[in-house]
Amino acid sequence: xxxxxxxxxxxxxxRSGVAVSALHFYEARGLIHSHRTxxxxxxxxxxxxxxxxxxxxxxxxxxxxxxxxxxLAALPEGxxxxxxDWSQLSTAWRDGLDDxxxxxxxxxxxxxxCIGCGCMSIDKCPLRNKDDRLAREGTGARRLVAR
Amino acid sequence: xxxxxxxxxxxxxxRSGVAVSALHFYEARGLIHSHRTxxxxxxxxxxxxxxxxxxxxxxxxxxxxxxxxxxLAALPEGxxxxxxDWSQLSTAWRDGLDDxxxxxxxxxxxxxxCIGCGCMSIDKCPLRNKDDRLAREGTGARRLVAR
DNA sequence: CTACAAGCTCAACTTAACTTGAGGTCAAGC
DNA sequence: GCTTGACCTCAAGTTAAGTTGAGCTTGTAG
Numbered sequence: 001x002x003x004x005x006x007x008x009x010x011x012x013x014x015r016s017g018v019a020v021s022a023l024h025f026y027e028a029r030g031l032i033h034s035h036r037t038x039x040x041x042x043x044x045x046x047x048x049x050x051x052x053x054x055x056x057x058x059x060x061x062x063x064x065x066x067x068x069x070x071x072l073a074a075l076p077e078g079x080x081x082x083x084x085d086w087s088q089l090s091t092a093w094r095d096g097l098d099d100x101x102x103x104x105x106x107x108x109x110x111x112x113x114c115i116g117c118g119c120m121s122i123d124k125c126p127l128r129n130k131d132d133r134l135a136r137e138g139t140g141a142r143r144l145v146a147r
Numbered sequence: 148x149x150x151x152x153x154x155x156x157x158x159x160x161x162r163s164g165v166a167v168s169a170l171h172f173y174e175a176r177g178l179i180h181s182h183r184t185x186x187x188x189x190x191x192x193x194x195x196x197x198x199x200x201x202x203x204x205x206x207x208x209x210x211x212x213x214x215x216x217x218x219l220a221a222l223p224e225g226x227x228x229x230x231x232d233w234s235q236l237s238t239a240w241r242d243g244l245d246d247x248x249x250x251x252x253x254x255x256x257x258x259x260x261c262i263g264c265g266c267m268s269i270d271k272c273p274l275r276n277k278d279d280r281l282a283r284e285g286t287g288a289r290r291l292v293a294r
Numbered sequence: 295c296t297a298c299a300a301g302c303t304c305a306a307c308t309t310a311a312c313t314t315g316a317g318g319t320c321a322a323g324c
Numbered sequence: 325g326c327t328t329g330a331c332c333t334c335a336a337g338t339t340a341a342g343t344t345g346a347g348c349t350t351g352t353a354g
Contacts, residue, residue: 108244
């Protein structure tokens, strides 16, 4: 059987589970690329499926399209990305993932105590403090133990 | 200084690190409540600080304001929430957190293999499959024929 | 008793990530 | 050759979670 040739936008949508409009959108944002037929219709290479998969996975982890675009931009323009290319990408995100996991763990482990503790000094709460804008701009009185 | 009984919106903003506009917004969304002075200015009880803290924490974990509102709605209207009340809430969110952590772990552990594996059958990918609409509607024919 | 910081309301604007719609083209089956 | 469904472009709409600004009122320090 002949290798599957190019995919239409509809086929990519069907296979990736992403709406056609979203694919258009990704393309406009430079996350995926296509070339056009004589009749101006999009045709995608098979690697677009992988790209889209990566995009969705990354999104699920909370990476914004802009960040994803930046990461994907590092992939070779001309050729099909190698295992090496993808691997590099995944390694970078893996670190971010690790951070995120640790953050959530910390949160989870502190959650019950911190929410349920009944303490009145919320501004001393270790959970709260981690992104406390006040800590940065603090005028003094509100200033707490630096982490 | 005498113990502060009621807080103005500005004081809440200062102590919670949340913008006044955001507090207005939360109030409009029913996440927090206030009563008004004769001059129509908001006055908050001290428990609002806790509420706001909980809101921000929950948001950070990826819970939407709508969901937070629903959870907070379960808190007693009339009285200051007890430790019990908060604890119940945190326990519920804790479960969600656990799920999220596990999901991320799975993602992390599969990421390098799955993104970097070089395999061509993306629709068989364990990562992708977890939310694959196609897998549910799949006719079987769409099963990847291609390399 | 007055200046002016803080509050108030309401509407409009913002960003992300898409979706929907209008109006028109292309391609494949009968 | 027609009909139908998939495509195309571009503009506008949508949701979340707020922010910003205008115009007006309150509250408090000096």
